[in-house]
Amino acid sequence: MFEYLFSEEAVSIWAALHFVVLVAAGVFTMRQVYLNRRANMLETIQHMNEKWDSDLLLKLRRDACITYLTIRGGESRSSSLEIDLKQGIVLGFFEELGLYSKKRVFEDEVVWDMFSYYIQHYWAMLEPHIMEFRRSKDDPSWFEKFEYLDERMKKYSLKNACHTTDLLAVTLRISSMERLSTRTWTTRL
Numbered sequence: 001m002f003e004y005l006f007s008e009e010a011v012s013i014w015a016a017l018h019f020v021v022l023v024a025a026g027v028f029t030m031r032q033v034y035l036n037r038r039a040n041m042l043e044t045i046q047h048m049n050e051k052w053d054s055d056l057l058l059k060l061r062r063d064a065c066i067t068y069l070t071i072r073g074g075e076s077r078s079s080s081l082e083i084d085l086k087q088g089i090v091l092g093f094f095e096e097l098g099l100y101s102k103k104r105v106f107e108d109e110v111v112w113d114m115f116s117y118y119i120q121h122y123w124a125m126l127e128p129h130i131m132e133f134r135r136s137k138d139d140p141s142w143f144e145k146f147e148y149l150d151e152r153m154k155k156y157s158l159k160n161a162c163h164t165t166d167l168l169a170v171t172l173r174i175s176s177m178e179r180l181s182t183r184t185w186t187t188r189l
Contacts, residue, residue, distance in 0.1 A: 041105060041106055041107065041110065042110075044100065044105060044106070045106055045110055045111075045114065048093075048096075048097060048100075048114075048115075049114060051093065052093065052115070052118075056089075057089070057090070057093065060086045060087075060089050060090050061090055061122075063086045063087075064086060064087050064090050064122070064125065064126070065125070067084075067086075067087065068125040068126075081128050081129045081131075081132035081133075082129070082132070082133070083126075083129050083130070083133050087126060087129060090122065090126075091126060091130070091143055091146060094119060094122060094123075094143075094145075094146040094149060095143055095145045095146050096145075097111065097115060097119075097145075097146075097149060098144075098145030098146045098147075098148050098149035099145045101145075101148070101149050101152060102145060102148055102149075108152060108153075108156050109156075111149070111152075111153070112153055112156045112157070112160075112162075115153075116153040116156070116157065116162075119146075119149055119150055119153050120150060120153055120154065120157075123146065123147070123149075123150035130142065130143045130146070130147070
């Protein structure tokens with residue numbers, strides 16, 4: 001019996017067995033690559049979430065909302081649409097998130113679940129500032145990843161029949177939530 005396994009007639013059996021082992025190894029490798037990619041995505045999105053919820057970004061987000069409400073309410077002495085440092089840091093966060101999204105590091109569903117509410121509303125608040133900044137620098141590429149991200153989240157929302165709410169009401173809600181968070185932040189100082 002063992003003689004048959006090593007004979008020339010068994011070559012096709014060995015070739016078939018070799019093929020099955022190679023296919024199984026390939027499937028296992030692809031599965032491991034997929035699981036590793038998912039683990040890396042989740043780790044990176046968790047890092048982004050921690051950054052978003054950091055004390056510094058909470059304060060800067062609150063200030064961006066207050067600036068928006070001040071300009072919108074006509075309480076501002078100037079109607080300047082310049083991007084200040086605080087807004088720039090918030091915009092930088094969304095630009096980074098947009099870059100990851102564009103490079104397919106994050107799946108749309110994950111970004112939508114965690115950040116779409118903020119993406120759509122901060123884009124609407126800061127879009128006039130961004131457009132003015134682009135005009136003043138004569139460079140339309142400024143914050144293009146954030147714009148891409150906003151468009152992507154809008155498409156995802158439409159595709160999944162999700163609705164957004166009134167911008168001013170949401171801004172007031174964000175601002176009040178972040179004001180509460182800032183109280184915690186200032187008592188830690």
